[in-house]
Amino acid sequence: MGLTMAKPARRPSRSSLTLRWLAVGAxxxxxxxxxxxxxxxxxxxxxxxxxxxxVTVLAQRRAALERRLRYVESEAAxxxxxxxxxxxxxxxxxxxVKGIPAWRAAKxxxxxxxxxxR
Numbered sequence: 001m002g003l004t005m006a007k008p009a010r011r012p013s014r015s016s017l018t019l020r021w022l023a024v025g026a027x028x029x030x031x032x033x034x035x036x037x038x039x040x041x042x043x044x045x046x047x048x049x050x051x052x053x054x055v056t057v058l059a060q061r062r063a064a065l066e067r068r069l070r071y072v073e074s075e076a077a078x079x080x081x082x083x084x085x086x087x088x089x090x091x092x093x094x095x096x097v098k099g100i101p102a103w104r105a106a107k108x109x110x111x112x113x114x115x116x117x118r
Contacts (some may be wrong), residue, residue: 088094
């Protein structure tokens with residue numbers, strides 16, 4: 001049996017180590033130079049997404065308000081509001097009915113309301 005001696009690991013030359021460290025340093029420098037612009041880009045993307053969400057909500061609100069405006073300007077809405085404040089059409093008679101809340105409460109409980117004959 002023959003024993004062989006292992007050759008000692010050969011160290012890279014000094015110039016090769018220097019080149020490696022310079023390459024690593026250059027990569028680190030490039031990474032540092034790109035870090036802030038990349039972070040700013042991501043922040044802007046988040047801001048743009050938030051603004052887009054706001055625009056969507058405002059567009060929906062505007063559409064709802066436009067629908068409401070079209071309804072309010074319609075003849076049916078104008079007539080309903082006029083009747084609510086007491087206007088009547090020519091030839092109609094206005095009747096004011098009192099005691100509706102008491103009538104509704106009595107209807108819910110099943111009681112009857114005494115009529116004060118007129």
